Amino acid sequence: MKQYIARRLLMAVPTLIGVSLIIFVIMAIMPGDVALARLGEAANPETLQMVRDQLGLNDPWYQRYGRWVKDMITLGDLGESVFRQGVSVASLIEEHFPVTLNLAVYTMIVAILLGVPLGTLSAVRHNSWIDYFLRVFSIVGLSVPVFWLGIMIILAQVTWFGWAPAVQWVSPFDDFWDNMKRMFWPAITLGYFQVAFIARMTRSSLLDILYEDYMRTARAKGLRERTVTIRHGLRNAVIPVITVGALQLIALLGGVVVTERVFNLPGWGTLLVSGVFNRDYALVQTLVFIFAAVVVVGNLITDMFYAWLDPRIRYQ
Amino acid sequence: MATQTGSSGVLAPQLQDTRWARPWRAFRRFCRQSPLGAAGVGIILVLAIMAVAGPYVAPYDPEEIGVGPKYQAPFAGENLLGTDRLGRDVLSRVLHGAWISLMVGVVASTSGTLVGALMGLASGYWGGKTDAIIQRIVDVLMAFPVLILAMALLAALDRSLNTLLIAVAVPFIPYGARVVRATTLVIKESQYVEAARAIGASDWRVILRHIAPGCLAPYMVVLTGLVGVAIITESALGFLGLGIPPPTPTWGEMLSKAVEDLFFAPVVAIVPGLFITLAVFSFSVLGDSLRDVLDPRLRGRT
Numbered sequence: 001m002k003q004y005i006a007r008r009l010l011m012a013v014p015t016l017i018g019v020s021l022i023i024f025v026i027m028a029i030m031p032g033d034v035a036l037a038r039l040g041e042a043a044n045p046e047t048l049q050m051v052r053d054q055l056g057l058n059d060p061w062y063q064r065y066g067r068w069v070k071d072m073i074t075l076g077d078l079g080e081s082v083f084r085q086g087v088s089v090a091s092l093i094e095e096h097f098p099v100t101l102n103l104a105v106y107t108m109i110v111a112i113l114l115g116v117p118l119g120t121l122s123a124v125r126h127n128s129w130i131d132y133f134l135r136v137f138s139i140v141g142l143s144v145p146v147f148w149l150g151i152m153i154i155l156a157q158v159t160w161f162g163w164a165p166a167v168q169w170v171s172p173f174d175d176f177w178d179n180m181k182r183m184f185w186p187a188i189t190l191g192y193f194q195v196a197f198i199a200r201m202t203r204s205s206l207l208d209i210l211y212e213d214y215m216r217t218a219r220a221k222g223l224r225e226r227t228v229t230i231r232h233g234l235r236n237a238v239i240p241v242i243t244v245g246a247l248q249l250i251a252l253l254g255g256v257v258v259t260e261r262v263f264n265l266p267g268w269g270t271l272l273v274s275g276v277f278n279r280d281y282a283l284v285q286t287l288v289f290i291f292a293a294v295v296v297v298g299n300l301i302t303d304m305f306y307a308w309l310d311p312r313i314r315y316q
Numbered sequence: 317m318a319t320q321t322g323s324s325g326v327l328a329p330q331l332q333d334t335r336w337a338r339p340w341r342a343f344r345r346f347c348r349q350s351p352l353g354a355a356g357v358g359i360i361l362v363l364a365i366m367a368v369a370g371p372y373v374a375p376y377d378p379e380e381i382g383v384g385p386k387y388q389a390p391f392a393g394e395n396l397l398g399t400d401r402l403g404r405d406v407l408s409r410v411l412h413g414a415w416i417s418l419m420v421g422v423v424a425s426t427s428g429t430l431v432g433a434l435m436g437l438a439s440g441y442w443g444g445k446t447d448a449i450i451q452r453i454v455d456v457l458m459a460f461p462v463l464i465l466a467m468a469l470l471a472a473l474d475r476s477l478n479t480l481l482i483a484v485a486v487p488f489i490p491y492g493a494r495v496v497r498a499t500t501l502v503i504k505e506s507q508y509v510e511a512a513r514a515i516g517a518s519d520w521r522v523i524l525r526h527i528a529p530g531c532l533a534p535y536m537v538v539l540t541g542l543v544g545v546a547i548i549t550e551s552a553l554g555f556l557g558l559g560i561p562p563p564t565p566t567w568g569e570m571l572s573k574a575v576e577d578l579f580f581a582p583v584v585a586i587v588p589g590l591f592i593t594l595a596v597f598s599f600s601v602l603g604d605s606l607r608d609v610l611d612p613r614l615r616g617r618t
Contacts, residue, residue: 015452015456018453018455018456019456019459019460022456023468026471026472027468027471027472029472029473030472139597139601140593142596143544143593143594143600145551145552145589145592145593146552147551147552147555148588148589148593151571151578152585152586152589154575154578155582155585159582251462253464254461254462254463254464254549257552257556258463258552258555261555261556262575273556273557273558275471276467276470276558277558279471281471284468284471288464288465291460291461292459292460292461293459295458295460295461296459
């Protein structure tokens with residue numbers, strides 16, 4: 001197991017280096033002159049040159065790249081935001097982090113608490129009307145764009161309950177219920193896709209297992225059907241669900257961006273959108289790297305978890 | 317009635333002679349085996365007709381401001397689906413938007429996965445160093461969530477239809493590469509490939525004539541599913557204000573202002589989203605059905 005972990009960790013390093021290089025290249029082809037954007041057309045050439053020197057824009061690319069990587073590894077300030085002068089990229093990212101974490105955690109809770117039971121129900125009541133209903137429910141969930149679902153939820157709330165999305169985010173540690181009130185619908189919006197996905201996976205995985213020999217044996221021992229399903233069936237069925245589900249939760253990062261925009265939440269998604277709009281390369285390059293790094297690390301953890309659950313994986 | 321049944325009986329042997337007979341029969345079998353997939357095909361056809369014919373049947377110019385009063389409710393005035401904040405006809409905008417949304421979805425996912433497919437063929441066929449390098453590239457591209465890579469590309473590129481196509485296509489490269497590489501590895505070992513090489517066929521001839529056709533089925537399954545993802549990505553970019561610059565109507569762009577206007581013109585928010593959902597739904601259902609039909613091992617698992 002230790003060897004497996006070491007191997008996987010070593011494989012993640014070149015991936016992360018590749019990710020950083022691709023982002024750096026994309027940002028390098030970005031048009032426009034940062035110094036010019038800051039000082040305006042009327043600035044004189046000497047001042048422009050001074051600002052470029054100050055920002056390190058005149059250094060060769062490997063120096064700029066090296067500085068960026070060094071800043072990320074040592075948790076430096078990652079440079080100044082191009083658009084919001086005097087504010088460091090690191091502080092912007094730090095400031096917007098709690099909202100995104102909050103949204104992601106609630107979404108995962110929604111996905112697991114609803115997805116697994118619904119999928120189980122669907123499999124156990126295979127081909128009944130509940131199964132059909134839940135299958136339609138999941139197919140719809142996989143097709144509805146997150147942002148449109150969010151808009152529809154806001155529309156329904158506004159029309160029927162006179163509720164409007166809150167303007168500010170409140171930390172759950174300051175006021176838990178207020179935070180719940182504000183984050184409930186965003187989490188449901190983002191979670192629907194995940195619920196649909198996990199329910200579908202759980203259903204098909206459990207259907208494969210329900211008719212295995214050991215399930216028959218468990219029934220023959222006289223165990224209650226519920227015990228058989230949960231103790232013997234679900235336990236084995238959730239292994240693939242966990243791995244694929246974890247990958248899916250990573251894909252949720254794209255959904256985070258649009259959900260935050262719909263509900264006006266000041267998280268990483270909103271920050272990224274404003275960075276892209278303002279062509280704030282210093283901000284965008286680091287934020288995009290963090291998103292990709294979360295995926296790489298998430299995959300790593302999933303693989304290790306899977307290897308721990310299923311020893312055969314370790315020796316491949 | 318009797319003549320009608322008779323005529324269909326006559327039609328069948330005629331069809332067998334044409335080159336479309338086999339695909340037609342395969343399609344009929346597909347519809348029988350998977351009614352849901354057939355429904356997906358039907359919806360896709362309707363949407364495609366809408367995208368192509370929409371601009372001709374649209375009652376107004378979609379970009380013309382003030383063809384009706386602002387925030388006209390649907391079915392009330394002369395504008396069937398009402399008007400938006402600038403008094404533009406919603407129906408015309410939805411019809412025009414269909415073209416961009418569907419075209420970008422189909423073209424971007426197809427071109428992205430095709431580039432990936434070529435990489436996958438090379439990677440699987442030659443193996444060794446080629447494989448190692450290409451696989452590292454695939455791993456790196458896979459690390460980016462689709463929407464976020466598209467956003468990063470759009471940060472660096474100008475906003476136009478071409479750059480939008482590129483930005484949506486690039487994130488799909490690894491998905492094409494993965495499935496084609498896996499299939500290539502299997503086909504490479506088969507005897508007919510060995511035979512082709514034995515009679516002196518060049519590498520590219522073996523790849524294109526003997527391996528690529530075998531990769532088509534799994535590739536199509538993956539591609540069909542990804543078209544839906546590309547449509548969502550395009551509309552998400554439009555919603556975020558990063559798509560094709562206004563005033564060109566797209567479904568995503570129509571939704572971007574809809575939140576502010578929710579009180580005044582809910583229809584502007586409802587209709588484009590319904591069409592996006594329908595398009596994504598039909599492509600993903602078709603993808604699932606294709607997989608079930610083409611890969612019997614997975615039948616009934618979804």
